[in-house]
Amino acid sequence: xxxxxxxxxxxxxxxxxxxxxxxxxxxxxxxxxxxxxxxxxxxxxxxxxxxxxxxxxxxxxxxxxxxxxxxxxxxxxxxxxxxxxxxxxxxxxxxxxxxxxxxxxxxxxxxxxxxxxxxxxxxxxxxxxxxxxxxxxxxxxxxxxxxxxxxxxxxxxxxxxxxxxxxxxxxxxxxxxxxxxxxxxxxxxxxxxxxxxxxxxxxxxxxxxxxxx
Amino acid sequence: xxxxxxxxxxxxxxxxxxxxxxxxxxxxxxxxxxxxxxxxxxxxxxxxxxxxxxxxxxxxxxxxxxxxxxxxxxxxxxxxxxxxxxxxxxxxxxxxxxxxxxxxxxxxxxxxxxxxxxxxxxxxxxxxxxxxxxxxxxxxxxxxxxxxxxxxxxxxxxxxxxxxxxxxxxxxxxxxxxxxxxxxxxxxxxxxxxxxxxxxxxxxxxxxxxxxxxxxxxxxxxxx
Numbered sequence: 001x002x003x004x005x006x007x008x009x010x011x012x013x014x015x016x017x018x019x020x021x022x023x024x025x026x027x028x029x030x031x032x033x034x035x036x037x038x039x040x041x042x043x044x045x046x047x048x049x050x051x052x053x054x055x056x057x058x059x060x061x062x063x064x065x066x067x068x069x070x071x072x073x074x075x076x077x078x079x080x081x082x083x084x085x086x087x088x089x090x091x092x093x094x095x096x097x098x099x100x101x102x103x104x105x106x107x108x109x110x111x112x113x114x115x116x117x118x119x120x121x122x123x124x125x126x127x128x129x130x131x132x133x134x135x136x137x138x139x140x141x142x143x144x145x146x147x148x149x150x151x152x153x154x155x156x157x158x159x160x161x162x163x164x165x166x167x168x169x170x171x172x173x174x175x176x177x178x179x180x181x182x183x184x185x186x187x188x189x190x191x192x193x194x195x196x197x198x199x200x201x202x203x204x205x206x207x208x209x210x211x212x213x
Numbered sequence: 214x215x216x217x218x219x220x221x222x223x224x225x226x227x228x229x230x231x232x233x234x235x236x237x238x239x240x241x242x243x244x245x246x247x248x249x250x251x252x253x254x255x256x257x258x259x260x261x262x263x264x265x266x267x268x269x270x271x272x273x274x275x276x277x278x279x280x281x282x283x284x285x286x287x288x289x290x291x292x293x294x295x296x297x298x299x300x301x302x303x304x305x306x307x308x309x310x311x312x313x314x315x316x317x318x319x320x321x322x323x324x325x326x327x328x329x330x331x332x333x334x335x336x337x338x339x340x341x342x343x344x345x346x347x348x349x350x351x352x353x354x355x356x357x358x359x360x361x362x363x364x365x366x367x368x369x370x371x372x373x374x375x376x377x378x379x380x381x382x383x384x385x386x387x388x389x390x391x392x393x394x395x396x397x398x399x400x401x402x403x404x405x406x407x408x409x410x411x412x413x414x415x416x417x418x419x420x421x422x423x424x425x426x427x428x429x430x431x432x433x434x435x436x437x
Contacts, residue, residue, distance in 0.1 A: 135258050136281030136331075139274025140295070141338035153284035157320045161280075 008039075010102035012191040013090040019198045020086025023205065029075075029082045031201030035194065036085030042190075043093055049085075057081045096120035098185035129158055214269055214341040214370045216255065221264035224250050227394040228264070233342075233370060236386035239402065240374045241416070247394040248374035249277070252344040255372065273340035273369070277347045279331030283319035288330060291319055295337040309333065309363060325356025332363055342370045349377045361434075379419040382406045383434040390414060403433055 008016065016035075023032040040046040057077050065073020099120065100113035133154045137147050216233040225247040240248050253259040254266060256274045275282065285291045288311070292302035306312050311329065314322065319330060328348060336343050348360050357380065364371060364384050375381055381388060381402070388405045390398035398410055405411055406422050425432030 132276065132278060133281045135253070135256070135274065135276055136278070137284065138258060139256065139272075139276060139344075140282050140331075140334040141271070141273065141340070150284040154281045154320075157283075158280065161320075 007095050007098075007188070007190070008090070008093040008194065009185050009187045009191045010094055010099045011185075012187065012194055013094045013099070016194055016198070017087055017090035019202070020090070021083065023198075023202070024079050024082045024086070026205070027079075028201070028205035029078050031197070031205065032082040032086050033078065035197055035201070036082060036087075036089045039089035039093060039194070040085060043089075045092060049088060053081060053084055056084055091120070094120060095183065095185065097183040101184055129155060133158070215267070216269065216342060216370070216372075217265075217267040218254070219265040221254060221261045221266060223254050223259055223261040223264075225394040226250055226254070226261070229391075229394070229396055231389065231396065231399075233372065233387075235370045237364065237371045237373065237384050238387045238389060239381035239385035240372060240389045240391060241376060241378065241381055241411075242374075242391035243376060243415070246391040248376075248391055249346055250394075251391065252346055252372060252374050255342070256344055269341035271338075271340040271342075273335035273338060273343040275328070275331040275335040275343070275345045275348070277350065279324070279327040280320060282331040282334055283327075286318060288314045288317055288319050288322070291330065291334060292337070295334060305333065305337070310359065323356075324351045325353060325359065328352065328356070329359055329363055332360065336367050336369060340369060342372065343367065344372045344374075346374045347376075348373060349375060349380045378406070378411075378416055379421060379434070382419050382421055403431055407431065 020032040020036060023029075037046060040049060057080050060080050061073045061077030063073075064076040096117040096119075100117040103113035103116060130151070133151055134147065136154065137150050142150055214235060216231070218229055218231040221229045225245065229247075229251060240251060242248050250259065252274070254261055255268050256272045257268065258274075283291055285294065288306065289299060289302050292305055293299050296302050296305060303312070303315060306315055309329065311326065314326060314330075319327065322330060332343075332345055332348065335345070345364070348364065349357050352360065361380065361383050364373070373381070373385065385402040388398070388400055388402045388411075389396055390411065392414060397414065398405070400408075400410075406419065407425065412418055421432045421435045424435060
């Protein structure tokens, strides 16, 4: 999905999500914002995700700001941005096959790992299919809510057609053979760096720095 | 209808400037030359990183995968949404020789039939400009002829991205050649097909041009 240098060990991803959530919840937003956005920038996906974040963060900031004042709105917006950036980084920087292996090692059912691996592996293609379906419907004059309501039709049909074609292709590519669907992960420099940053910023937060509450 | 692009940079496009006032314009170029990107910018689906785009607000589009344009249960319902009534939808289908498809699901059509329906859907809602991406890819000679007739019968301004020179020669009034994101040739058709500039870029000479040269006159299409 992304270059190997941008990948996180699955356990680092899980711990990063937990740390980022706890850090945001306790009001220590700056480190989780920096780590989350930094990792997404490192993976080269930040520019693509920012418009999506704007859709999530701006309405919340405005709604809370209108009710409780601008300061409250900004705090809520920053907290949400920190949370979504950390959670996106911890999900998007996983290798699906390594995640499947690690989840199985943690004792989760094999199917859970397989489903996660499938979702992560196909997320980029799903994005492409949504874009193409949107372009197709836009080209025939559908706009706004009518376009959104019409999107599931071509997407569902496409998903069925694609799964049927993939099934046939895999059968003829690997007749009578199973496929391995996990890889054993190895921690890398990025994992150590994230752990170090999280530890330093947690200590700093504990000592009263970074908090905006 | 007026379309104007000034120094447009987007993904692979590198400073494309272009003005179109009408007719059928073929955009030629090898794979990865920026044809689809250019059409996406014109259709308003892709915002350029730099430059200015003045395009009509109503741009119809048929993309490489025609099945993404469908969302109804039957071909008639798809057209009914465009033309307003079932009777008119059936008339349109009959006039393009597609009457037997009326009750079928659009998702079960062959690639050629789906392409025709997708182009019809892109053109029938009253757009000022229609962009069509690779209209002949994956089509047999019969379907190719039907697509060619359909495009020639449309009255809107049409931009076609293709690397099918025979098709471009048959339907276009003007040819724009893209290479590595830049316009390298912009000439009226069919004269451009009878000059050597196009073939110096590595395009194969269409059969109609070979026959036309041998016969000493301009030939735009060859049918067997």
